[in-house]
Amino acid sequence: MNSGSEILFRAVIEEAGYESGRPIVEEVTLSVQAGERVGLLGPNGAGKSTIMKGLLGQLPHWRGKIYWHGKEEENGGGVEMSSRIAYIPEQPILYERMTLWEHLVLVAAAGSIPEELFRERAEKLLRRFRLQKVKHEYPVRFSKGMQQKVMLIIGFLLKPELYLVDEPFIGLDPGAVLELLAALDEERSRGAAVLLTTHVLDSAERLCDRFVLVHDGGVAASGTLAEIRTAAGCGPEARLFDCFHKLTEYEEVQS
Numbered sequence: 536m537n538s539g540s541e542i543l544f545r546a547v548i549e550e551a552g553y554e555s556g557r558p559i560v561e562e563v564t565l566s567v568q569a570g571e572r573v574g575l576l577g578p579n580g581a582g583k584s585t586i587m588k589g590l591l592g593q594l595p596h597w598r599g600k601i602y603w604h605g606k607e608e609e610n611g612g613g614v615e616m617s618s619r620i621a622y623i624p625e626q627p628i629l630y631e632r633m634t635l636w637e638h639l640v641l642v643a644a645a646g647s648i649p650e651e652l653f654r655e656r657a658e659k660l661l662r663r664f665r666l667q668k669v670k671h672e673y674p675v676r677f678s679k680g681m682q683q684k685v686m687l688i689i690g691f692l693l694k695p696e697l698y699l700v701d702e703p704f705i706g707l708d709p710g711a712v713l714e715l716l717a718a719l720d721e722e723r724s725r726g727a728a729v730l731l732t733t734h735v736l737d738s739a740e741r742l743c744d745r746f747v748l749v750h751d752g753g754v755a756a757s758g759t760l761a762e763i764r765t766a767a768g769c770g771p772e773a774r775l776f777d778c779f780h781k782l783t784e785y786e787e788v789q790s
């Protein structure tokens with residue numbers, strides 16, 4: 536495993552949202568080391584997807600700074616899909632008139648992956664996620680879980696430095712989850728990092744090295760599980776689920 540002491544990616548979000556003067560997220564800082572996995576957690580509507588969109592440069596309103604390997608990006612939140620970053624969305628984004636293989640060819644061309652390397656990676660990923668038999672079919676007609684696997688294959692094909700993964704655990708069958716975890720392990724060994732959002736806290740606890748807990752558009756707590764336990768006032772055996780509950784719903788409990 537990569538020791539991951541280098542900070543690969545850092546985002547300092549001053550404010551971000553959809554309309555001028557109505558920020559959804561304020562004062563959120565995220566950093567991810569090489570080889571590290573960070574869980575971006577929070578209740579429904581906390582601002583996780585908004586943060587992801589901001590990091591991808593897809594928000595109309597954004598004020599903040601992005602750093603790669605310690606160097607500030609000129610275009611702020613405009614980190615583009617490139618060899619450095621792969622976004623694996625929760626809702627699959629697919630073209631109606633293209634087969635699965637044609638999707639992969641398009642991604643390989645956009646990512647400038649040489650032909651031979653592309654074929655090798657694509658065939659391996661299709662076998663891994665059990666889609667090799669349907670590679671010449673149209674993914675818009677696939678089941679939801681199969682479409683999610685297409686998104687995973689597209690992400691892994693790019694071999695980026697950082698994966699942004701939105702809710703990877705819901706919709707995949709148990710075999711596919713195991714393959715996803717194995718693929719992420721392989722990627723970690725080459726230094727690739729992961730920033731993921733999920734509501735499946737048991738999986739997040741097992742998978743992630745650190746957590747950023749977002750609540751009401753700001754950071755309620757961040758750090759390792761031990762640090763999150765301290766922030767939540769929980770004991771050393773507490774599960775992430777219990778800490779999450781304490782940090783996000785205490786107002787309701789007290790009233």
Ligand SMILES: Nc1ncnc2c1ncn2[C@@H]1O[C@H](COP(=O)(O)OP(=O)(O)OP(=O)(O)O)[C@@H](O)[C@H]1O
Binds near residue numbers: 580584586
């Ligand atoms: N396109 C949009 N235009 C305006 N407001 C939006 C838009 N998308 C989300 N919001 C608002 O931003 C806030 C945060 O939403 P966001 O989708 O970031 O939450 P989330 O933490 O990802 O939630 P969930 O766990 O339910 O996916 C919500 O109040 C939501 O209504």
